[in-house]
Amino acid sequence: MTDALPASNGRGPLHRPSDDVPRQYPWPVPFGWYQVAWTDELAPGEVKPLHYFGRHLVLWREETGEARLNDAFCPHLGAHLGHGGKVSGSLLVCPFHGWEFDAEGRNCRIPYSEKVNKTASTRAYPMRDVNGLLMAWYHPFDEKPLWEIPALDEFAGDPDWTEPVARDFVIKAAWQELAENSVDSAHFHFVHHTDVVPELESYEYGFPTQRMRSKQRFPTPQGVVDGRIDVDTVGPGFGVTRFSGIVDTALMGCNTPINAHTCHLRFTFSVKRLGDDAGTSTVGRAFVNEVTNQVIEDIPIWENKAFVPRPALADTDGPYMKFRKWASQFYAEGVDDGVDYFVPPPPDPRKPIEVVELGRTSAARHRSV
């Protein structure tokens, strides 16, 4: 008598539950700098629970102003520091028994003991406050940052540029699926119904950067205007797209993995002033809405598609394979591309088909241009 399952039930390979759940993606969470908040969302002394990189996190700001990010669970008995934790000066205080932790996550005071617990610590993530964004460095093996995020003139308070305008979306797809959109010129016509598609002039990549230069013709009531779309990406979590032609616009796109199959995409726009505020506002708002609507149009494709490691491409398709080589540099845990299709989970037959609200843009983010 043995407990081992038979290799076959006589009708083909034995059907184990795990066979029903194919891997949706070949990728783990890539390493890099990721936006975890806008700077103005976190006041001195404030504490917030977050969940990114497949981890429970606590975001907090010292009373003197530095923003911090740590793993959420207290090493004493596991309280979530983001739910009821408080800031005292430059320390984070656990809500359960009052232990205090510094920016490095080290225990530095136990209120009912003379000693600290030197082994008690919670992982600290390097943070930067740049371009009005709070960026955190994630690496699965806790390696130190390998690059920095550049400070951009358009987001430095120059009065020639408008106050930033923000939009965000939670999307049930992996980081790389969204990022690949940037090299996909053919989909503009079919998904976004644009008459003219960007014409790629050059695509170059290194580590951690990616650089794309494109020409774009914009049809207007006054005729066609020649414009440009120039994209500079720095690692998986930060890119700036500069649009010119009708109105100069800078767009920071920050795509933060919530886990390996869901991400939080944040856009921050600034528009170069046209001379009259009303005109800037009208043109700027139309532009922001157009880009936002394009994401909303992309979402059903991203959320339902398979990932095809060896795609069947047209000779005029964009530089997908170069893009994928660039992206592959950020997976410290390796990539599994041993199957032909990575597919989404099957729909649950007990549930009616879910009608997903496309794009989540919180009311607080509707600041006027």
Ligand code: FES
């Ligand atoms: S669980 Fe945090 S102090 Fe006890």
Ligand SMILES: [Fe+2]
């Ligand atoms: Fe798109």
